[in-house]
Amino acid sequence: MPDATASILLLGATGQVGHALRRTLAPLGAVHAPGRAAVDLMDLKSVRAAVRELGPDLIVNAAAYTDVDGAEEEPGRAAQINAEAPRVLAEAAQEARAWLVHYSTDYVFGGTERTPYTEDNAPNPINVYGRTKRDGEAAIQAVGGRHVILRTSWVYSRRRSNFVRTMLRLAAEDDRLTVVDDQIGVPTWAGWCAEATASVCGRLLADSDVPEAGCYHLAGTGQTSWYGLARAVFAQFGHTDTAVEPVSSGEYETAAPRPAYTVLDSSHVRAAFGVPTTTWAEQLSRFRRHVASLKD
Template identity: 55%
Template sequence: MPTSPILLLGAAGQLGHELRHTLAPLGPLVCPTRAELDLTARSSVRSTIRTLRPSLIVNAAAYTAVDRAETERDRAWLLNAEVPATLAEEAHRCGARLIHYSTDYVFDGTNDIPYTEQDAPAPLNVYGASKWAGERGIQAHTDSYWIFRTSWLYSDRRSNFLLTMLRLAATRDRLTVVNDQFGSPTWAGWVAEATASMLPPSGPPGHGLPAGTYHLSSGGTTNWYDFARAIFRTFDVSGVDVVPIPTTEYPTPAPRPRYSVLSPNAVQREGRLSIPTWTEQLEAMAARCSPLASLAQSGPPPHAAS
């Protein structure tokens, strides 16, 4: 009898690209393209899942344009809230497990200590609200789910803060970067490796990892200004004057939480994970990737710098 496949959605994104590599050894992997599966069409999503009957659905697809979401609310809500709920319904229907990725932006940033899974979400912007709605939609339709909240995600692909800093440094000798927003930069490659490590080829994920919501981010805390300086040190970029500024001097359409550090203690304990610090993850990424080769693909600055 053929093995049920793993269905990976969003395989072209920065996290999905990494998951393609880490999930492949665990079983047959199906990664539909946008042309093959229109996530905005509920009937297409349902038909694909009912045809494949996957044992595991991994949803790395999302609307991630934080500022644009303020004016594209319907699309953000569709991809971040409605699609996850539909995936959960279909996962329950065919007996599949569901892994979904959420964000630190479900919190309002009023904490002064890392957020735990027991803290109540209170998003400040449309993006965060849509992701929180997606979490609730999953919880309403299946018990076999694992929601992993991560933070300040970066990789050597697509648009993210790390690539933006390297691109700007190639054309400017002075950058201003926000220094009063605090979080934990997290490498997509590590998130993908951690996900796979909690998914043995057969049996329940995580060697007994209970279903639920977990914080899957790096250890430690920094701000965008210090993260930028660490990027330049790590990738041997010189000749750029990095100037710290407050958020008030860099207004954005979507408000950001002042402090969105996530505590990964629960997943470390339950999933038997080692949690590298954000600086260790940055160094590991630099040892494996060549982000300078990806700069042509990066978009405009996501936030926090000018």
């Protein structure tokens, strides 16, 4: 069993996964979640100082530059937050003898495969966001020490900007939408991701029979396109009158190119940490029930 008196430093607690982690990590120990005023990933001194002052047993980094198109315009900022800050966190974690849990993304892959990506597939990102996240992974691995990198994909929640929220907003404004149908991945509810992360962290803090440090994929099973996800969202939330037309990526121009296929094979994390198997559709159904419960 993990030590309930463990000290946990959570970065990015106002984000989609970070907000949910406040709840799921609480049973494992004292969660310290400083805001950006105290720990700014653009200020590496503040990152080092936070770890040094707290001396945590576990650091969970849920902070990132996640604006895929924005990263094309701000590559330096994206690199600082997604690559340089994780390197400093890894160094500080090693000094504190703490575990570091860090999130990465399916966009480290270029989308050229047509079978689910495993951790053995070599990253080959095709946009700035993916490259900076890959560089963050490499920086942590170069430092070594006790670390777990969790790659997840297509995250959504009730918070911040994400595809599911955008679709629900557009459905309330228009009864006919066009959605890209040639990009395939695994949607992930932030609440489930935080629950699965807590399972991983519990094993790390228990400090017994702990799997080796490294990179693990963390997503549900199955796969869909953005078009398929939109149809599923409308079915779950009762927008049955909204017509959705599939279009190709070439018909929807974006600043950053998107990989065509980034389905993650998460069997390794399930075997290593006992993370329960769940489909992306089951996660979406849970999300809908979660949203409904908050309205009561």
